[in-house]
Amino acid sequence: MQKPIVPFADRSISLQELGNFSSRLTVIMEELREQMLAPHPRKSAPEYTSSQLGALCGIERAKVNYLLQKKEFLPQGIYHGGSRTRMFSLPDVQEWVRQESGIVHRPEGTPGEIVIIANFKGGSTKTTTTASLAQGLTLRGRKVLLVDLDPQASLTELCGLYVEEDINEADTVMPFIYGDETNLDYAINSTYWSNLDIIPAATSLFGAEFIIPSTVTQDPKFKFWDILNKGLQPLRQRYDYILIDTAPSLSYMTINALMSANAMIMPLVPESLDFVSSVQFWNLFSELALNFTGLDPTKRFDFINVLLSKVDNSSSSSAPVVRSWIERAYGEWVLPVEIPISSAVGSEALEFSTIYDVSKWTGSNRTLSRIRDPFDHLCKLIDDKFVVKWNQSVTNAKGAV
Numbered sequence: 001m002q003k004p005i006v007p008f009a010d011r012s013i014s015l016q017e018l019g020n021f022s023s024r025l026t027v028i029m030e031e032l033r034e035q036m037l038a039p040h041p042r043k044s045a046p047e048y049t050s051s052q053l054g055a056l057c058g059i060e061r062a063k064v065n066y067l068l069q070k071k072e073f074l075p076q077g078i079y080h081g082g083s084r085t086r087m088f089s090l091p092d093v094q095e096w097v098r099q100e101s102g103i104v105h106r107p108e109g110t111p112g113e114i115v116i117i118a119n120f121k122g123g124s125t126k127t128t129t130t131a132s133l134a135q136g137l138t139l140r141g142r143k144v145l146l147v148d149l150d151p152q153a154s155l156t157e158l159c160g161l162y163v164e165e166d167i168n169e170a171d172t173v174m175p176f177i178y179g180d181e182t183n184l185d186y187a188i189n190s191t192y193w194s195n196l197d198i199i200p201a202a203t204s205l206f207g208a209e210f211i212i213p214s215t216v217t218q219d220p221k222f223k224f225w226d227i228l229n230k231g232l233q234p235l236r237q238r239y240d241y242i243l244i245d246t247a248p249s250l251s252y253m254t255i256n257a258l259m260s261a262n263a264m265i266m267p268l269v270p271e272s273l274d275f276v277s278s279v280q281f282w283n284l285f286s287e288l289a290l291n292f293t294g295l296d297p298t299k300r301f302d303f304i305n306v307l308l309s310k311v312d313n314s315s316s317s318s319a320p321v322v323r324s325w326i327e328r329a330y331g332e333w334v335l336p337v338e339i340p341i342s343s344a345v346g347s348e349a350l351e352f353s354t355i356y357d358v359s360k361w362t363g364s365n366r367t368l369s370r371i372r373d374p375f376d377h378l379c380k381l382i383d384d385k386f387v388v389k390w391n392q393s394v395t396n397a398k399g400a401v
């Protein structure tokens with residue numbers, strides 16, 4: 001039997017139609033968002049039990065109870081309607097950690113640290129790592145500023161801001177890049193998570209990729225890699241850490257972030273393409289950086305670390321082989337902690353959240369601690385490195401007197 005002839009359908013699309021299509025998509029997306037997200041405030045920080053508070057301070061629960069009686073000035077927590085469990089808010093916990101954990105405070109006058117989280121590859125867990133590291137550091141009593149430089153603005157969303165509705169170009173680093181603002185104060189937003197602020201991103205960050213090169217064309221001596229640095233330096237007195245999340249490309253923005261940072265973490269998924277892409281990153285960056293005119297020859301990074309991330313340790317995975325290449329290539333740069341692949345991250349329960357957002361985890365405790373423990377370890381590792389540096393700076397300052 002002969003097949004019926006299907007009439008020819010013209011499926012070509014004009015740019016105008018593409019524009020209409022995109023507007024329609026936006027409407028659908030907004031409806032979906034309304035369903036997916038709770039109304040304002042979109043996110044709230046978790047509460048902590050006495051045991052959790054004790055663990056964060058590095059003390060036994062019994063000691064927490066003892067201190068509650070002995071030091072009335074410490075936050076006392078609250079009991080929710082009829083419950084016999086004392087609960088502590090995030091600001092309470094942070095106050096306890098600052099007073100009772102013994103974690104060294106950043107010495108007054110010593111500037112905070114700027115850490116960039118970068119990798120060419122999308123999906124290499126930059127944003128997840130940045131957000132988790134930031135939250136984990138605030139649980140060590142630190143004050144943290146996030147800078148979202150990815151036009152996709154996932155970090156901004158993770159911080160509970162509604163990018164499409166609340167964030168305009170004027171709220172991002174762009175007015176500072178254009179020279180319309182003299183500092184970055186206007187762009188700092190507090191978040192639902194105490195001691196965690198953010199300079200948000202929006203799609204319009206792409207504008208930097210046009211404005212910066214055109215300025216260079218007019219003035220070849222213009223230090224195009226130093227713009228962000230100038231904005232971030234004054235903020236180092238106010239924050240212990242400034243963490244920068246970047247787009248998966250070596251854009252002008254990423255170069256600015258790299259040149260303002262004094263340390264770098266490259267999350268790297270141990271898969272062959274990711275490894276190849278990381279090598280390209282270094283080739284390109286070093287080629288570029290060595291050709292910058294007017295570069296400060298004393299510029300150094302305190303450290304560059306590779307964080308193995310989303311590691312799949314199942315028997316069929318190629319991770320062990322790629323890990324050996326990474327170890328050969330990056331040697332001591334590879335951190336002694338790795339983040340395993342976890343069904344908890346990005347799961348429905350953690351949509352728009354990180355593992356530190358979890359208040360009541362419905363899954364198994366083992367699943368949560370398998371991913372949370374390495375993040376705690378990562379935060380401690382990074383923080384400890386800087387504590388050594390801060391102590392050193394105090395010793396040097398004393399020596400100089």
Ligand SMILES: Nc1ncnc2c1ncn2[C@@H]1O[C@H](COP(=O)(O)OP(=O)(O)O)[C@@H](O)[C@H]1O
Pocket residue numbers: 121122123124125126127128129154248309310311339340341342343345346347
């Ligand atoms: N340890 C992990 N296990 C499983 N999935 C992860 C893990 N870390 C991140 N992811 C998921 O991988 C995806 C990419 O992560 P993301 O942080 O957005 O990467 P990037 O910012 O580099 O593009 C996200 O869907 C995130 O939820």
Ligand SMILES: [Mg+2]
Pocket residue numbers: 126127128150154155246
């Ligand atoms: Mg990202």
